[in-house]
Each structure stands twice: as C-alpha cells, then as structure tokens.
Amino acid sequence: MTASEAAAGRARRGAHRYPSAVRRSFVRRLAVPAAWILAGVVLFPLYVRLSNTGTENSDSSNIILMANDMLHGNLLLHGWYSSDVSFYTTELPQYALLERLFGLRPEVGHIAAGMTYTLVVLLTVALARGRAKGRAVLVRTLIAGGILLAPQIGGGVFAMDLSVGHIGTSVPLLLVWLLLDRTQPRRYVPVITTVLLTWVLIADRLVIVTGLLPLALACVVRMLPGLFSTDGESFAARLGARWYDLSLIAATVAAYSLAALVERTLTALGGYHLEALPFRVLSLSAIPANIVSVFSKLLLVFGADFIGTGRGILFYLAILHLASGFLVFVALLLVIWRYRTGVELVDLILAIAIALNVGAYALTSAGQNAAHEIAIVVPFSAALAARMLVGEAWPMSSNIPARHACVAYIAGLLVLAGYVAGFGYDDTQPVAPAANVQLASWLSTHHLTEGLSGYWTSSSVTVASAGHVKVRALVPGGVLPEMWMTYGAWYNPQLSSPNFIVVDLNDGFYDYWAPLNLIRKQFGSPIRTKNYQGYLILIYNKNLLLDIPGAPQNWPDGQAVDASLVSRYASPAIS
Numbered sequence: 001m002t003a004s005e006a007a008a009g010r011a012r013r014g015a016h017r018y019p020s021a022v023r024r025s026f027v028r029r030l031a032v033p034a035a036w037i038l039a040g041v042v043l044f045p046l047y048v049r050l051s052n053t054g055t056e057n058s059d060s061s062n063i064i065l066m067a068n069d070m071l072h073g074n075l076l077l078h079g080w081y082s083s084d085v086s087f088y089t090t091e092l093p094q095y096a097l098l099e100r101l102f103g104l105r106p107e108v109g110h111i112a113a114g115m116t117y118t119l120v121v122l123l124t125v126a127l128a129r130g131r132a133k134g135r136a137v138l139v140r141t142l143i144a145g146g147i148l149l150a151p152q153i154g155g156g157v158f159a160m161d162l163s164v165g166h167i168g169t170s171v172p173l174l175l176v177w178l179l180l181d182r183t184q185p186r187r188y189v190p191v192i193t194t195v196l197l198t199w200v201l202i203a204d205r206l207v208i209v210t211g212l213l214p215l216a217l218a219c220v221v222r223m224l225p226g227l228f229s230t231d232g233e234s235f236a237a238r239l240g241a242r243w244y245d246l247s248l249i250a251a252t253v254a255a256y257s258l259a260a261l262v263e264r265t266l267t268a269l270g271g272y273h274l275e276a277l278p279f280r281v282l283s284l285s286a287i288p289a290n291i292v293s294v295f296s297k298l299l300l301v302f303g304a305d306f307i308g309t310g311r312g313i314l315f316y317l318a319i320l321h322l323a324s325g326f327l328v329f330v331a332l333l334l335v336i337w338r339y340r341t342g343v344e345l346v347d348l349i350l351a352i353a354i355a356l357n358v359g360a361y362a363l364t365s366a367g368q369n370a371a372h373e374i375a376i377v378v379p380f381s382a383a384l385a386a387r388m389l390v391g392e393a394w395p396m397s398s399n400i401p402a403r404h405a406c407v408a409y410i411a412g413l414l415v416l417a418g419y420v421a422g423f424g425y426d427d428t429q430p431v432a433p434a435a436n437v438q439l440a441s442w443l444s445t446h447h448l449t450e451g452l453s454g455y456w457t458s459s460s461v462t463v464a465s466a467g468h469v470k471v472r473a474l475v476p477g478g479v480l481p482e483m484w485m486t487y488g489a490w491y492n493p494q495l496s497s498p499n500f501i502v503v504d505l506n507d508g509f510y511d512y513w514a515p516l517n518l519i520r521k522q523f524g525s526p527i528r529t530k531n532y533q534g535y536l537i538l539i540y541n542k543n544l545l546l547d548i549p550g551a552p553q554n555w556p557d558g559q560a561v562d563a564s565l566v567s568r569y570a571s572p573a574i575s
Contacts, residue, residue: 036126040118046427047161048114053153054162055432058473060109061459062485063087063164067095068104068467069487077272081483084275088266090203091116091168104466106434109164116168117161121148123174124379127346128386130181140386146416147324147382150423152303153314155371157426159301165372166210170379172200173211177383181346185244190251197255202262205277209360210353210376212252218348219245221339275484279364290367294358297371299325301378303422317422323415328354328381331388338388350384439502440465442532452544453502454513455482457535461502471502477515479522480548497543501526503536523547 066080070092074080077088086092091112098108098115128144129137151160160167176196183189193215201207223245227238239246263274282290299305299318302325306318335343335351354377361367361374440461443451451471453461458473472490473482481491489495501523504513511534519538524547526538 036122040122043121044114044118046114046423047117048110049431050151050157050427051110051113051117051162052431053426053429054157055435056106056109056162056460057435058456058459059083059485060162060164061106061435061463063091063095064099064104064106064108064463065459065487066485067092068099071096071099076266076269078270079488080272081486081488082272082274083485084277085165085204085206086272086274087164087168087203088272089199090172091164104463106437106460106463110162112164113162116171117151119171120167120174120379121145123171123178124148124383127174127178127181127383130344130346130387130392132390132392136390136392139390142412142416143327143386143389144382146419147302147327147385148379149419150303150317150321150426152300152305152318152321153426153429155300156303156305159297159371159375160378163370163372163375165370165375166204166206167372167375167379169200169204169206169210170376172196173207173376174379174383176200176211176215177346177349180248180349181344187247189244190247193248194251194254194258197252198258198262201255201259206357206373206376208256209356210380212256213356214349214353216249216252217352218345219249221348221352222345279366281364282367287363291362294362294367294374297361297367297374298358298377300371301375302328302381313425317418317425320415320418320422324382324385327385327389331381331385334388335384344387347384347387350380350387354380354384434464435460437464438533439535440469443469443471443500443502443537446530448500448537448539450496450498451500451502451537452498454504455484456511457502457504457513458482459485470496470498472496472498474513476513477518479515479518491545491548493543493545496545498545499540499542501538501540501544503538504534505536506534 066077066082066087069080070077082088094112094115095108098111102108102111125141125144128140130140132140151157159165176193179189179192179196197207197211197215200211223242227242233241266272296305296307299307303321304318304325306315306322309315309318332351332354335347357374357377366373436457439457443449443461444465449469451469452458452474453471455473455476458471461469461471470490473484473486474480475482501519503516503519504511506512514536523538523540523544527541528539530537530539
C-alpha cells in the first residue's frame, strides 16, 4: 500500500469515526458563501426599489442608448461622442446585458443601479472584514454595512444609487483593494493589479485620483522609513527588500500607460470620442465658498444633510447619520496616529484616496457639480472606519473600561437600528414615474416620431418610448447639436428627418429649455403648435436638420452613409 492510499484510508476511518465533526465542518464551509448570496438576494430588490424613488434623466438614458448600440453590433461605439467618462468597460457592458434580458426601457437604469449598489455594499463589507476573526468580524460588518445601508432619500439616492456616475467605479477598485488585502506578496499580484486598474481606468479617469495615485503614494509612504535607515545594509539591498511596494508602484504606471494605449487604439479603429475633463483649478478667492459647497455634498452622500429638511423624520435621520461622518473622521485620525507603528497597505490606500478625492473636489470646479463626483468616498470611508476602529481581535482594546465599552456598544446598536428604520422608511416612499413617459406617449399618439429638444428632454423621451419616438438634443439655450453623450448619426439628414421641436417650459434642473427666439430665427415659423403639460410642441413640414448649420460635419463618415448603419438606425428598437 502506498503512502497516499494509507492516508486516504485514515481519512475515511476518521470520517466514519467522527461523522458529526465532518458534517459540521462542511456546513461551516457552506455557511459563509450562502450568507453572502442571501445578503445579495435580499439587498438587490431593496436597492432597485430605492432607486425607483428617483427619476432617471437623459444621462442614464444616453447610457442605455449607447449600450443598446453596443448590443446590436457597434462594439467600438463608432460615431459616439461620450462624456468625460466613457463607462466603456464598466457600466456599458452591464447595461447591454440587462437590455438583452429586458429590452430598451427606463427600468434598465434602475435595475443596473440596484445591482451596482448591492455589489458596492457587499464588496465594502468584505474589505472591511479583512482578516478579522470572531466577534470582530461581526462588528466590522455592522459598521461598514451600517454606513452604506441607507442613502439619503432624494439627492443622496441619486448620488449613491441612481446616478450613472463614479459609484460604479468603486466596484472594480474595491476588487483591487481586496486582492491586495487578502493575498500575500507574490509576483502575480502586481500583474493582476495592473490588469484591473487598466480595466477601470479606461472607463473612468477619476481612477487616477481614487486608485492609481493612492496606491502609488501608499507604497511610497510605506517604503520611506526604512529606505534611508542606517542599519548597515546597502541602499540596493534595502531597495530590493521592498520589491513588492516597488512592483505595485510600477503597476500603477503600467496601468496608466496601457489605458492610454487602449484609448488611442480605440480612436484609431474609429471608436468613441471621449470628451476632455471639464474641470479647472479654482482661484484662491473661490476656494472657501467651494469648500462650504463640498462639505454640504459630503453630508449628502453620507446621508447626513439635515439642512432644509425641516424638523420631521428626514431631519432626525440625517442627524443620526452624522455618526457615520464622526466615525470616518476618527478613522482618518487613527491612520495618522498609527502610521509610525505600522498601518496596513489597504488602510493607507483608502485614507489617501479619500483625501485626494475630497481635495480635488474642493480645489477644482468639480466641486460645483452634483455630489455623485465624490460618491466613491463613502464605500472607502465605510471600509476604513470598520478596519481602524475594530482590531482583528475583539474587544478592540483592553484599556477601555467595561462600562464605557458597554455604553459604546449600546449606542452603536441604537444608531444602527435607526439606520435600518430609515432604510425601511426610504424604501417605502412612492415610486417616481419614468421621466417624460407621458410626453413620449402623447407624441406617439399624435404620430410625431422624430424631433428635437433640449438635453434633459431628448433621450429620456426616446428611452421612455422604447425608441419609437426619437428626440435628439440641442445645446443648452441654443439650436446646434449637443455633442455630449450623443451619436453623431442622429444629426445626419440622410438618416433622420425630425419635423418637430419640444420646448420645455417647466421649471427645474432637468427641465426648461426654451430658446424660442433662436428657434424661430433658425427654423422659421411652425405650421402649427401644440401645448401639453408645460411643453410647447412646434411642428414643421420639413426636415429640421437641413437648417442646422454645420450638421454634415457630425456625420459618421463625412457624407457617406453605410448601408448597415441605415438598417441599424431604422429599427424602432434601436437608438
């Protein structure tokens, strides 16, 4: 009998002798993945429902249209003018898959939002747990999960759950941080890190601030104390001992270079056009006011924006969420305090990423944008707070008096109970109707199928009608094509013949587009007008694209029209 056969025999006899122990071990191995799956199954519909309390806009509608075009064969997104974020390797494939299952409809945006936020919560909790054991695992889970659990109804839901923005970028970044946290220094880790960072950087250039620079700076910070020590080792030896940090720094450089190469290749192959970042560094005099604005948006993404909520339940829920901000602030101080005694790589990365994202937001014109620009700060903060406040063993510190610890535990549980109650309250709010769905229905009923309007009316009508009514965007306050998240062929008069203009007279951020004087000057007088729920519809008996100056320059290939483009464009289910 060979040694392996003898070992197998002993294992069988052990299993026969201790069947209950084997069963318990098997159940424990299954319990953890089953718990994660169950958490995802429970959270996903809740976050989809929460997303439905807000209304999607033309930004998300354009993502749906881009993904639809990708799904139907335009893999390089030829002819598309993207925003400053391409979403090419993240949200777009996700949306295309969902549209394959559910079709071209507004609900796709809500399903994708719920899916993304569920992944953010689960990955953040996984990162927060780290290598903790025993009760520390549970406490870290409750802290990280509690901070993320209930986005603030209204603007918070838009920034954290509904918006197609930077919150989706946190999913692949969290995967990178999990890789670095859960693996030992091995030569394959920097290679995988390079691939993952390249993947997400192609989709979102904010990763330079939230991923590449934090990782590189964290490695530099870890290396410096020992690099110039006087322990007798040569500088080359000390440098060689820190090969892992150096290789991770190299991974950030490689990821940046590879992403740039991919972008240039896509452009050379006729892929999408990516807009330049529209942000600028503010003057010194403008920074104080911008910091105040940034602070209010930080309150919003942490669910703690109590300003303007009155004195009802929303006010008290916001006040309760100030606890999350306090925990994160303490965690950042602890990173600084413990630096000399040693802080884990991932903790340094998270702290630096938070500081860089908030700093960039405060010092540039990005701070004047919506709060989704700093949404990624919240999952990073939740993971960092759990890791810094709770050690890998529990209790965190034996120096804390038992009565103080007991008070802290009870207070924490009460706050968490308030978060759960707030989540329930938010999730039972009325569902917001899809944007412009009634307008889309009215236009279809009156056989108005191709038209023009302002940005916030255009693509939302197109998606609400499943592509049967196509409304294309003109620039804010003007009558030129809007080349932001837009397909150039939409303005080709050989492919489209819009004969009406929707003037939006409603007040609000996603409304009001009424350059009536310019419209009449450019297109002349309509043959008739219609009024519908705050919209003025101007109807013409001509192809309005022929009256737009410079429209041919936006055609996909000069004035040539490919037959496959015509057939793809002509289908009512396609953008």
